[in-house]
Amino acid sequence: MVSPSTLSSLQLVYPSDFRLTDKEKSSICYLSFPDSHSGCLGDTQFSFRMRQCGGQRSPWHTNDGHYDRGAPVALQRESAHYFGFVHFRQVKDSSVKRGYFQKSLVLLSRLPFVRLFQALLSLIAPEYFDKLAPCLEAVCNEIDQWPAPKPGQTLNLPVMGVVVQVRVPSRVDRSEASPLKQCDQESLLPAPVVLTSVHELDLFRCFQPVLAHVxxxxxxxxxxxxxxxxxxxxxxxxxMVLALTSCLQPLKFCCDFRPYFTIHDSEFKEFTTRTQAPPNVVLGVTNPFFIKTLQHWPHVLRVGEPKMSGDLPKQVKLKKPSRLKTLDTKPGLYTSYTAHLHRDKALLKRLLKGVQKRRPSDAQSALLRRHLLELTQSFIIPLEHYMASLMPLQKSITPWKSPPQIRPFSQDDFLRGLEHAGPQLTCILKGDWLGLYRRFFKSPHFDGWYRQRRKEMAQKLEALHLEAICEADIETWVKDKSEVEVVDLVLKLREKLVRAQGRQLPVKEATLQRAQLYIRTVIGSLPKDLQAVLCPP
Structure with a gap:
């Protein structure tokens, strides 16, 4: 949905049948404009994320579940939040009472496709600011014809006379992205606008002032x-907020985050109260008022204006929170936290050398992204191996008994095994890995990871049980069973079949066909009256 807004009101909303609550409209208006301290002249693009108020109110694609199952966890649709992508314009205009033309074009989505939507706004916004509503209506009609995003596929998206070409990542992708297939265009048409990623930011540019503390x-x-x-x-x-929350890929970021947050936000009081500990949230703010309001927060990162020169910007210093007192606080990471792992000096040297040799920013970003990916994978692999050891052996799964239970996760057992199966096998960094895992167990990210992995394992267990039933001699089993037991088997098989057909269980098509055959065979062994109940005409 694309919606333009002025300083105090929402002028237009497309599509027109999309409903927003008054609270959401107010939030969009405040979040789509820089506050008075920013002084953004010209065109500026930024992002926000806001909580949805109330239940689902608009028809979304019916294949959302299919998309989420194939997409990386970091790119799955948001169920309770909207992402807002803003193109703000402020230029001098003597004909306006304020002396400035100020307007924002906002694109709302549940998908975090930052690069795609920023590119789209760059195409639409200049035209919209000149032609207003007719332009927006035409663009929305074009977007309405776009195919639904499919993980692993390259999409060719026509808009305003050009074709934007982008590939949607898949969760089975390797760390290196697959090359884009060229769009089939006639030679008379302009070449497509090819985006190298649907979501990735220029990580090196974002982290330049904080490389020493990455x-x-x-x-x-x-x-x-x-x-x-x-x-x-x-x-x-x-x-910066989006770069920070992308640091954990392929791990899902399970905490709340707000790339741009204002004092007018409906959750301002919730996030700034001093009567309880700060919530697990990453807040991006621009108003210096927050320095005073959030002095009780344990970690504050203040960054300055980005440098346009080719030199590496001055690195922000590590400072104690007690230094966070005045409104003219200098750039720095204000925290009492002591890192568990030693700094990778070799990485910093490579990046600094890249700056000296004028290495392209995308190459620098690739280096940084690979380092963070390998760091996260080294941390997660021991957890994955331990979790796999909790899965019952396949030979213990028998067709006529409920599948065995997944053993509980024991933090002590896991920590005892770190000496032989820890991250030191894949990561050269030294430090207190044990202490880092202990703190991780108390975090929302462990809870989110564990719930997801246990759910996937339970589904796998159920799928293996279904396969075991389908490979058994069901006709022999039925002979000495009561009607109640047979009917119970039919109902359980049907329930598993419905889940498997809904792609909630990882089973092969051949297994689904055998399950359907087994159901017919079992029902056929029952008296006619029960057959009529189980298979009504």
């Missing part, structure tokens, strides 16, 4: 610690 920030994100990013403008704020 691993500390990675640990804070891993542990779900409350963090405030105080930036000079919404674009710097939102990019």
């Amino acid at each position: 691993q500390t920030l990675w640990e804070l994100m891993l542990l779900g610690e409350p963090l405030v990013v105080l930036a000079p403008s919404p674009d710097v704020s939102s990019e």
Whole structure:
């Protein structure tokens, strides 16, 4: 949904049947404009994320579940939040009472496709600011014809006379993205606008001022610690927050995060109260008022204006929270947290050398992204191996008994095994890995990871049980069973079949066909009256 807004009101909403509550409209208006401290002249793009108020009110694609099953966890649809992508324009205009033309074009989505939607707004916004509603209506009609996003596929998306080409990642992708297939266009048509990623930011540009503290920030994100990013403008704020929350890939970021947050937000009191501990949220703010309001927060990252030169910006210093007292606080990471892992000095040297040799920013970003990916994978692999050991052996799964239970996760057992199966097998970094895992167990990210893995294992167990039933001699089993037992088997098989057909169980098509055959065979062994009940005409 695309919606343009002025300083105090929502002028237009497309599609027109999309309903927003008054609370949501108010939030969009405030979140789509830089506050008065930012001084953003010209065109500025930034992002926000806001909580949905009330239940589902609009028809979304019916294949959402299919998309989420194939997409990386970090790119799955949000169920309770909207992402807002903003193109804000402020230019001098003497004909306006304020002396400035100020307007924002906002695109709302449940998908975090930052690169795609920013590129789309860059195409639409200049035209919209000139032609207003007719332009927006035409664009929305074009977007309405776009195919639904499919993980692993390259999409060609026509809009305003050009074709935007982008590939939607799949959860089975390797770390290196698959190359884009070229769009089949006639030679007379302009070449497509090819995006190298649907969502990835220029990670090196975002992290340039904090490179010396990237691993500390990675640990804070891993542990779900409350963090405030105080930036000079919404674009710097939102990019830094999105860069931080992407640090944990392929692990899902399970905490709340707000790339741009204002004092007018409906959750302002909830996030700033001093009567309880700060919530597990990453806040991006620009108003210096937050320095005073959030002094009790354990971690505050203040960043300055981005440098345009080719030199590496001055690195922010690590400072104690007690230094966070005045409104003219200098850039720095204000925290009492001591990192568990030693800094990777080799990585910093490579990145600094890249700056000196004018290495392209995308190459620098690739280096940084690979380092963070390998760091996260090294941390998660021992957890994955231990979790796999809790799965019952396949030979213990028999067709006529309920499948055995997954053994409970024992933190002590896991920690005892770290000496032989820990992250040191895949990561050269030294440090207190044991202490990091202990703190991780108390974080929302462990809870989110464990719930997801246990759910997947339970589904796998159920699928193996269904396969065991389908491979058994069901006709022999039926002979000495009561009608109640046979009917119970039919009902259980049908329930499993419905779940499997809904792709909730990882089973092969051949298994589904055998299950349907077994159901017919079992029903056929019952008296006619029961057959009529189980298979009504």
